[in-house]
Amino acid sequence: MSDRSNAYQYEMAEHQLPAIRSTCELSRKSVSDVSALLYDAARDGDPANMFMRMFYILSAIGQTALALDMQAKALAHRCVFRVTDPRDATLKLLAVAGPGDMRDNTPLDFLIEHADVRLDLLYVALPSCLPPLIPAHDVAFIALSAEDKHRAMLAEIAHMLERWPRPHINHPRNILNCARDRASALLQNIAGLHVPMTVRLHRGAAHQMASASEAEAEGADGAYRFPLTIRPVGAHRGEGLARVDDRRQLAVYLAQNQGVSEFYLSPFVDYRSDDGHYRKWRIALIDGKPFICHLAIGDDWIVHYAHAGMEASAEKRAEEAAAMRHFEIGFAARHRNALAAVAERLALDYVIIDCGETPWSELLFFEADTVGWVHATDPGDIFPYKQPAMQKVFDAFGALLRRKAGSRAMPFD
Template identity: 45%
Template sequence: MQSFELTDMALDTIASFASLGRVKLGEMPDLIAKMHEHPSDAARFYMGLFQLFTITGNNDFAQSMQARALALNTIYRVEGSSQPSIRLLAFMVAGTITDNTPLDYLIENSDIQLDVVYLVPGEPLPDLLPEHDVAIIAFGESDKDLSSLEMMKAIVDDWPRPILNRPQRVLFCARDKLYALIRDIPDLLIMPTLRVDRASLENITVANATISAVLGGGTYPITVRPLVSHGGKGLSKIENVMELQNYLANAPESEFFVSFFSEYRSVDGYYRKVRIALIDGVPYVCHLAIGEHWIVHYQTANMADSIEKREEEARFMREFDTDFARRHQVALSTLAERLGLDYVVIDCAETIAGELLIFEIDNRGWIHATDDINVFGYKQAVMNKAFAAFRAMLVKAMHAC
């Protein structure tokens, strides 16, 4: 068993994604020039380029810069409070911004110091790690990170500080495992989900049998998406075998999640998706996206262009605790108990019949307060409530040991 020493460390400081996200595109060259002022600090320079080019969408170059940074150093401190009251250590993995919990958005402008340790496949953790008050597993259950989860599973029970989002619980966020875990919760609806390889779907006979098994003898429509899929990328609703074949002809992946499609359109013709953060088992509303398409994302729902949508979201947020959360109190509390995760994000909706329809649950979910305050002024207090709950959870963990 590997042993670790915790000590106060002078760490390479990197910017937060939250602050970089507010930088205008025209200001990027000045930021890059500023990084060049300290070329000897190669690890921080490469990590800065990773962050900048992630923000601008050049993921391939960003990943190459991250690899260079991690070859030099795997421990970083995110810019923040100079006089922290809470020291949070996050275990992360190499990858895109969606591979890890975006913690810097949760702790922005707080008294929480965030240090990050990146796990590198095939390599042990450093023997010397930053002193901290609380640690958190901040990466997910994707196939590429399973070995890192297994490594953490072997050491968390003997960790010298409280540790949140234990790796064995993170595994339940996988779409097929999640269905098996929560499918029988009263007044909660989650569609049967199966992990299927390409060969099975390309064989029409096997595909029909597979789909029938998923749907319990049901029929189309279904949804198909690659195993690693975020923001609706690669997600499609399939109405028949021909559409399935066309989908596969344009999808390079070798494995997919297949699920039944549940119609959740409201009586006014709009689709509504709610994002909730479960923090220490308590639900906090983070947004209500209202759109015309069944794939509803906040960025594509044109919320900023519709005062009617924003007024509805503001009202929904004001009344969340006494309305939506109260109606689904039993389902949400049972869900939180079964998951056993300290921080996790739920994307869900409400069916016409009044059930809580679960789309996705992910410990890497993004909640933030970066929307334009002049347009979304009502969101600041709501998000600050969630951020305060996150801080309170850390304090509770600190005092529990």
Template identity: 45%
Template sequence: MQHPVQSPISTTDAPFAERIGFAQLTRQAFEGVDLLPLRDHLVARISEGTAHAGEGLDLSLIVQLLGDKQAGLAIQAEVLTFHRLFRSPCTVEKPRLRVLALAAAIDMGGNTPIEFLLEQSEIELLTLYVVDGVGLPEQLPDHDVAIVVASDSEECREALAGIEKAAPYWPRPLLNRPGLIGNLDRDKLYRLLMGIPGLEIPATIHARRAQLADLSAGRIACKDIASELRFPMIARPRGTHAGVGLAKLDDASALAAYLVEREEHDFFVARFVDYVSPDGLYRKYRLAMVDGKPYACHMAIAERWDIWYLNAYMAFSEEKRAEEAVFMLDFDHAFAARHKSALDEMSRRVGLDYFIVDCAENRERELLVFEADNTAVVHNMDSPLVFPYKPPQMRKIFAAFTAMLSRHAKAGEGSAR
């Protein structure tokens, strides 16, 4: 039953389903483990009628990891019709803290991969899926602290709205409030961060296909779409991630060719900022903002502007890895110190307890922000033989995250049980 959110919400020892979970299954896929036997085993159990809800949710994830997103989502939707609370593996029998993650019924990349942040932490993680048309239960599962892990995507809007409506009546500390997550939209973030000294973020503008077609044909100018827009520009279909459909368009003819290749009707466009370093290479950074403090997640170095960690091929360059190691080692008194004022003000304006920033430095060495979200993967899966400097850095981030949860949980100990 959905809570009417007109009075404080009570808690109860709600039944949960055990699952292998996101972290373990994703790590196996990352390491090249063949997931087909496990998939077939779970399918057989479902066919026999002996599977439980946690196994169904694990099957949904495995199918997505194997490349069939739609089939995985269909399995997940079926599971969530009869069970919505799941427990991830915990390293101890008696956890020191109970965390309730509030997730949306979306694909595997649409919720914060919080399991990675809590591995080996002696913290119990319960994940409650907030399903459209169903909402929150009348009584919440008992917990010490809650955190919203749903993203700012369109598919999560109803879930976020339901949680936000209930937030004033929440019985425990609630982190990453839904109303703030919505500010991470590409076309909202720049409005939030514009004007911060030492920080550059190009305006990201929603443009319809018809507008871009008119621009490519010379019927309108860039300024007719937005005053800041000009060639060269960056374009991507609205709602895409991980570089899907991302392109740099130098002029109107390039835009026309781009539209021929794309079928979408809505796009994001922004002016291109050439952030190339003096040595001709591009450097892109991922930071985790935890409780207002920045932490280095990775540094990607490549000859191309459209860079992310995988296409930088860091594992194949000892020189690149050596630079990344120095970046992490010196981060607090180098990068973070250099951009302290901008990072502090960005964290204050965003207001979330935990979020991720993808950024660089422009030619004036200001902080150049590309995007921010709450669902990017922060993990410790990279080989310690190839990246020996990463495990200590990841453990530092995980420790900061768990300390943040503990601090808020302690502050909420006086809440009604």
């Protein structure tokens, strides 16, 4: 145990805070509501709450830069905020979060939308930023992602947990297992699982690869054999993701992405099904058990649910409905051992994986993270089958919270 961790002594107290509108609640509002929401937030007599409410509203409409400015102003006042506070709350959840946009921390409010759980946020930049008394809670959830910018904070939180008064979910050191290169290394040599080896390259090394001979480019283990996928380190949602089939295309890609200093490269795997579609499954691994969150069916190898045309295709929705209805005896049964091994090696209580299936019927791993969007906000008249499937996810998450809290749950005043 480090000397630094010995210096941390944490005590808890109730913080009397009004709840702000969560991202989940705002997602059910329309664009026409924005003006009224901003007006109402501006009238909040608590400056910290006012700015944080504006952060959430502006984030919901895609005004990220302005939203982050509002967040910085809020955090200048305090670092503790209440997101949900149901009258019948029986469990207190504290999210240990970091400054950033909506992709930087686990969106927990979607997981507990109708649960009897109070959610507080504790923003951590450095231990010196913590309040003298941390919010009273039954269990803490480490909400930061594995991005490079969070590594220092995750290291500090790992030390803090050595003197933390309550149980926690997702150890900071294991969150780093979700980094693309680390995850691909951890998950090699699992029966029934195909994980393309991902390497992280500086721009100079990528340029050398683009100008190397074929034998040199393949590398000792063939990890660089074309075709490859390439993306900037730190990019999300397919930003900058491309397939390069040879050294010339790699050189063109590098020329088109001059401002990027590091890249992830992986062998391209054609996982197209016999009908010509690509299928990407989003799976939540909660306490080691798999739960389906969605099945996206697209025409391009870069599949994103929002752009896969699911809402417009009754045929695709029917397939997703069947996949959700029969998940336990279908996909989960086919890949039971591989999914269990992934959960064991990532060593996280809660983690989201995106995956597919290879033409030779293995589970194809794409990525893992702890901040993936898991929700039940799709229109019920179009996606009526999603609510039962997502309720299984939410119930499992609630069970995880209560198992972790155990008999140490604190009474409400």
